Amino acid sequence: MKPLLSVDELDVRHGLLQAVRQVSFEVGEGETLALVGANGAGKTTLLRAIAGAHRPAGGRIRFDGRDITTLAAHRRVRRGIALVPEGRRLFPGLTVEENLRVAAGAGRDGAWDLERVLEVFPLLAPLRRTRAASLSGGEQQATAIGRALMTNPRLLLLDEVSLGLAPVVVERVYESIAGLLEGGVAILLVEQDLARAMRVADRVVCMLEGRIVLEGSRGELTREQVTDAYFGLGRAEATA
Amino acid sequence: MTWVSAIVHGILLGGVYALLASGLALMFGVMRIINLAHGSLALVGAYMSFLITEHLGISPYLSLAIVLPGALIVGYALQRTVLERSLRAGPLVPLLTTFGLLIVIANLLQYFFSPDVHSLDEGSIGLKAISVSNELAIPWFDVLTFGVAVVVLVGLQLVLRYTQVGRELRATAEDADTAELVGINARAVYARATAVAVATAALAGVFYGMRSGFDPNAGASELLYAFEAVVIGGMGSLWGTLVGGVVLGVAQLVGAQINNEYFALSGHLVFLVVLVARTALGVRGVGFRIRFVRRSVA
Numbered sequence: 001m002k003p004l005l006s007v008d009e010l011d012v013r014h015g016l017l018q019a020v021r022q023v024s025f026e027v028g029e030g031e032t033l034a035l036v037g038a039n040g041a042g043k044t045t046l047l048r049a050i051a052g053a054h055r056p057a058g059g060r061i062r063f064d065g066r067d068i069t070t071l072a073a074h075r076r077v078r079r080g081i082a083l084v085p086e087g088r089r090l091f092p093g094l095t096v097e098e099n100l101r102v103a104a105g106a107g108r109d110g111a112w113d114l115e116r117v118l119e120v121f122p123l124l125a126p127l128r129r130t131r132a133a134s135l136s137g138g139e140q141q142a143t144a145i146g147r148a149l150m151t152n153p154r155l156l157l158l159d160e161v162s163l164g165l166a167p168v169v170v171e172r173v174y175e176s177i178a179g180l181l182e183g184g185v186a187i188l189l190v191e192q193d194l195a196r197a198m199r200v201a202d203r204v205v206c207m208l209e210g211r212i213v214l215e216g217s218r219g220e221l222t223r224e225q226v227t228d229a230y231f232g233l234g235r236a237e238a239t240a
Numbered sequence: 241m242t243w244v245s246a247i248v249h250g251i252l253l254g255g256v257y258a259l260l261a262s263g264l265a266l267m268f269g270v271m272r273i274i275n276l277a278h279g280s281l282a283l284v285g286a287y288m289s290f291l292i293t294e295h296l297g298i299s300p301y302l303s304l305a306i307v308l309p310g311a312l313i314v315g316y317a318l319q320r321t322v323l324e325r326s327l328r329a330g331p332l333v334p335l336l337t338t339f340g341l342l343i344v345i346a347n348l349l350q351y352f353f354s355p356d357v358h359s360l361d362e363g364s365i366g367l368k369a370i371s372v373s374n375e376l377a378i379p380w381f382d383v384l385t386f387g388v389a390v391v392v393l394v395g396l397q398l399v400l401r402y403t404q405v406g407r408e409l410r411a412t413a414e415d416a417d418t419a420e421l422v423g424i425n426a427r428a429v430y431a432r433a434t435a436v437a438v439a440t441a442a443l444a445g446v447f448y449g450m451r452s453g454f455d456p457n458a459g460a461s462e463l464l465y466a467f468e469a470v471v472i473g474g475m476g477s478l479w480g481t482l483v484g485g486v487v488l489g490v491a492q493l494v495g496a497q498i499n500n501e502y503f504a505l506s507g508h509l510v511f512l513v514v515l516v517a518r519t520a521l522g523v524r525g526v527g528f529r530i531r532f533v534r535r536s537v538a
Contacts, residue, residue: 051421089418091411102407106423120340151423 003062004029004186005050005081005155012049012058018132019045020208022059027155032187036194038230041207043190044086045073047157050075050188051083051143063155080108080154084161088144092133096124096143099132100150107151111183117146120176139168143174149180156180158189160198174200194226208232245376246406246497250490252378255386255467256451258485260444260462261469262393263437270413271434273323273334274474277341278441280349280430283456285311285442286449287349290358300360300446303324307446308439315438319431327430342459362450385447389482397478406427408431431517468511 003026012020019042034041048054050061052073057072061069068076090099095165100114118125121142127135132143141161148156158177162170175197177187191197197206204221206214208228214221214229260282267273275281285307293304326337359450369377378460402407406428412419416426448454449464473484488507495506 053417053421073420074425075422077421083421085418085421089415089421091414091418093414094407094410098407098410100405102411102419102424103534105404105408106425147422204463 002029003027003149004031004064005188006062007046007050008060008062010046010061011057012045014045014052015215018057019210020049020056021213023207023210024059025205025212025215027186027188029154030184030186031203032189032201034197034204034205035188036192036197036204036226036230037207040209042210043207046084046161046207047159047188048085051081051157053083065236073183074106077106077151077153077185078108080152080189081157082107082148082151082153082155083157084144084148084159086159086163090135090140090143090147093131095129095131096135096139097128098146099143103147103150107153110152112149112152114150117149120144120149120179137165138172139214141165141169141173142176145176152210155186155188158187160190160192162191162193170196194223194230198223198226241498242375243494246493247378249377249382250493251486252382252386252489253388253493254489255382256444256448256485257469257488258482259389259392259447260441260517261466261473261481261485262389263397263440264446264463264466265470265473265475265478266433266440267437268475269325269477270409272331273321273327274337274338275437276463277345277459278338278437279461279466280342280345280459281311281314282440282441282448282462283349283459284314284345284443285351285445286454287358288442289446289449290353291420293360295373299363300450301363304446306441307442308470310438311439311442311506311526312435315432315435317509318438319434320427323434324427324430342463346459347457353456355451355455355457357455358449359453360446360449365449379450385451388443388447388506389485392443393478393482395536396436396440400522402479405432413447465507472511472514484519511536 005027007026008024010020011018023046035046037043045054049056052071056069059069060067061075063079063081063187068079077227091102091122094102097114100117104113123139124142124146127139132140135143145161150211161173165173178200180187189197189201198218198221201218203215203217204226205212208229209232214226252323257520260279264278267275268277287530288307288310289303292298292306294301322337322341323334324537326333365380365384368380370380370383371377384520400410408424409432411422412424412426412429419426469484470481471484472487473480473482487510491510492507495502526530
């Protein structure tokens with residue numbers, strides 16, 4: 001499979017703290033990759049670096065064959081990268097519809113528009129004129145995913161979409177994500193729930209203290225291997 | 241002057257303040273920049289209009305066709321070259337930068353135009369008034385100024401509310417980092433906002449120049465009233481700015497009605513009362529609370 005995204009020996013720092021160390025991996029066209037690891041393993045920082053919110057200190061990021069390491073975040077959106085950030089980060093004073101439409105301006109042309117997002121997330125339809133600040137957690141998450149989809153991404157980065165949501169709502173969110181897969185969108189997701197990550201992803205990458213310690217496709221990894229890598233126990237090794 | 245006429249003229253005077261204050265409110269609302277050079281930029285507009293009317297022999301109104309596009313370019317360039325850098329250094333630095341700009345502009349104007357008072361010719365409209373009664377005559381020029389202020393503020397509000405550019409501006413004002421992540425070029429949005437703000441300043445400057453004489457140091461004093469209008473109106477709210485300007489104008493002229501010396505004082509007092517009420521009691525805005533900036537993150 002031709003890689004859509006390839007990350008090559010990436011280093012990202014927060015001041016003196018090196019959050020991501022020498023990370024290399026690839027995401028293929030239409031593939032779903034889950035990024036797991038404990039808090040502080042560098043997952044969010046890695047996603048934000050790919051989206052362009054953090055400038056890496058070293059290494060390269062290539063997307064669709066072109067180097068995007070130094071490209072501004074808003075230009076990456078135009079190329080087809082969209083991040084659903086941790087904590088949703090909606091524009092609280094804008095209505096649901098405005099939150100969605102504001103993202104359509106700069107994105108790529110494609111099948112996603114306001115109508116289709118409201119079709120996929122029917123719970124948002126009656127809330128179009130409601131300010132994002134007064135939405136429930138699940139409604140906010142749906143809006144955040146919808147907002148990312150409005151840019152017609154080829155690679156969707158999902159950061160902890162289940163955080164702070166009721167299990168029923170998480171189930172619904174993942175159901176709608178499953179629907180996206182049919183559209184050929186590649187997904188890179190960070191997920192705390194290991195079982196869920198291993199269920200939805202084609203491939204799982206486990207990070208520990210900024211490094212990738214385990215990588216493998218769904219079939220070849222056991223839950224124990226991933227758990228060990230997750231907590232830095234043992235020397236579980238597997239090849240992709 | 242009767243009380244009624246003091247109030248009517250106060251409302252119209254409020255239009256002058258609101259026109260100058262609109263750009264101030266826009267920049268504060270979008271970027272949290274307190275632009276101390278705003279009044280000076282308005283003056284530059286007035287002086288440019290003066291140059292154009294002198295050399296081309298056209299009216300100040302027609303000169304706007306050159307002044308306004310020029311101001312847009314100046315504003316855009318100002319943001320990209322100076323303000324953008326100072327914004328990166330923290331919230332205090334833009335304040336110092338624009339203060340420096342105020343001094344530089346005042347000195348440059350003094351150098352090129354001398355400290356003498358200049359004025360712009362408002363044309364035949366300046367002589368006409370609507371006479372309501374023997375004691376109350378409303379000058380057409382004041383009505384025009386107020387109308388322009390309303391058109392600018394309503395226009396800005398409509399653009400912010402209903403256009404993609406407006407949505408991008410509000411989104412960037414609320415969370416510039418996230419705006420970038422949905423494809424908005426935040427720096428270009430900021431530059432556009434400053435361009436519009438400077439253009440409204442220049443427009444206000446030309447009307448100010450037709451209304452009364454101006455000298456190179458008039459920028460700072462006019463800025464003070466514009467600031468008071470913005471603060472009374474609720475910091476960064478466009479509708480509120482119009483209300484703030486009107487409240488200030490009425491306060492000044494009603495004060496002057498009591499005693500001519502109370503003109504500025506009564507305006508400052510109302511400003512102080514609103515400021516104290518807002519900080520001490522948590523009262524916000526003056527009835528109109530259609531603010532386009534909400535910093536609180538859900």
